[in-house]
Amino acid sequence: MNEYQQIFNTINLGLVVLDRELNVTAWNRWMELHSGMPAEKVIGQPVCDLFPALCDNSFIRIVKSVFAFGNYASYSQKLHKYLFPMKNPHGSSAVFPRMQQNCTFGPIRNDNKEIIAVYISVQDVTDFVMYEHKLIQMAKIDGLTGIYNRRYLDSRLTEEIERSRRHGNPLSILLLDIDHFKKINDTHGHLCGDYALRKISELLQELVRTSDILGRYGGEEFLCILPETSHEQAVVLAERCREQIATKPLACEDHQARITISIGVTGQHRDDTLDSIKKRADDALYQAKREGRNRVCSCPAASEPNP
Incomplete structure (x- = not known):
């Protein structure tokens, strides 16, 4: 395993790579742990088959935009709560049963600067969101x-x-x-x-x-x-x-x-x-x-x- 592969699998972020047909070509260890889906069962599969609720118009539009223009895009927890449906890793919560996520989309280019894939990074922000929610509740609740x-x-x-x-x-x-x-x-x-x-x-x-x-x-x-x-x-x-x-x-x-x-x-x-x-x-x-x-x-x- 080279050093880049080691970083890919030990970084405290989810990393997913999609080709132009929206097939998964890379799925790191973080994604395995939090989704419960091992890489060997995910790689080569259409992401929309794996996560049907994921592939709404906004998701498709973001991925197509990155392929077309090489731009970077974000998928904010403030607007969307989460991209990949995963259990809250910080314990059961009636308010936040799912992991809250900030996600970033970006292009992957070959040596000729051609865009050959799109990566998605997934950051778990559940802890921060739960703490923020607690502070908001404390501000309006009589102790x-x-x-x-x-x-x-x-x-x-x-x-x-x-x-x-x-x-x-x-x-x-x-x-x-x-x-x-x-x-x-x-x-x-x-x-x-x-x-x-x-x-x-x-x-x-x-x-x-x-x-x-x-x-x-x-x-x-x-x-x-x-x-x-x-x-x-x-x-x-x-x-x-x-x-x-x-x-x-x-x-x-x-x-x-x-x-x-x-x-x-x-x-x-x-x-x-x-x-x-x-x-x-x-x-x-x-x-x-x-x-x-x-x-x-x-x-x-x-x-x-x-x-």
């Missing part, structure tokens, strides 16, 4: 409860206000607050207080729809954004949340604590901003507190958004 944080909620609510206005669909929000939360902390300790926040989060996640956006808005406050939901529907959901939480005592260590919540409900007005819709929900929540807590108060939308 204690595992639901969305205030920054993300404000961003999503702004988007939903614009979407509602554009499409003429109703939009409602719930602002929820745990009653006498300071007393829970003072009586049972901060560990029980944290446990209460997590349990309330879990209960609320079970009660809202998958299309709703639930998060911790700060302290003992939660915000739930309800796209395409009328004011009446939002009040029904709010009452269900209030009733369910009130009927489930919290067991923390050797303590039993009855927890209740107060909820402010509002719907979108035509000219709403992020601040104005939150202000109405906060006013409704304050009214619920003032009237004795463990209740739902609402400030209905003045009118539906323009269609």
Whole structure:
């Protein structure tokens, strides 16, 4: 084995060579390991027979362009996720079951400078992509409860206000607050207080729809954004949340604590901003507190958004 063949088979990249008929003429050790396909079963075979899903128009177009013009081309993970379907080598992942890849296409020339083949290099970027995804999730998730944080909620609510206005669909929000939360902390300790926040989060996640956006808005406050939901529907959901939480005592260590919540409900007005819709929900929540807590108060939308 000459030194170039040694490099070809030990480099930490996938290397594939295709002729003009898109037959595989070289398949390095990296490709063998990650595809599970030994070189002797691959070389001489049309790549489109080996990977039918690979040969869409964009792949064929890239290869033909390299043969025709001798250019270099890339196949970015940001746009395509992967070129060759391979298992994620960094462990099972529901988000990234396949290896994420950046690929480069380039010409191979003979001594007469004629293009005789195209090489494809395959770089595994799964580790980087998974880490990037984790950072993005951390930026929008509340560390204690595992639901969305205030920054993300404000961003999503702004988007939903614009979407509602554009499409003429109703939009409602719930602002929820745990009653006498300071007393829970003072009586049972901060560990029980944290446990209460997590349990309330879990209960609320079970009660809202998958299309709703639930998060911790700060302290003992939660915000739930309800796209395409009328004011009446939002009040029904709010009452269900209030009733369910009130009927489930919290067991923390050797303590039993009855927890209740107060909820402010509002719907979108035509000219709403992020601040104005939150202000109405906060006013409704304050009214619920003032009237004795463990209740739902609402400030209905003045009118539906323009269609």
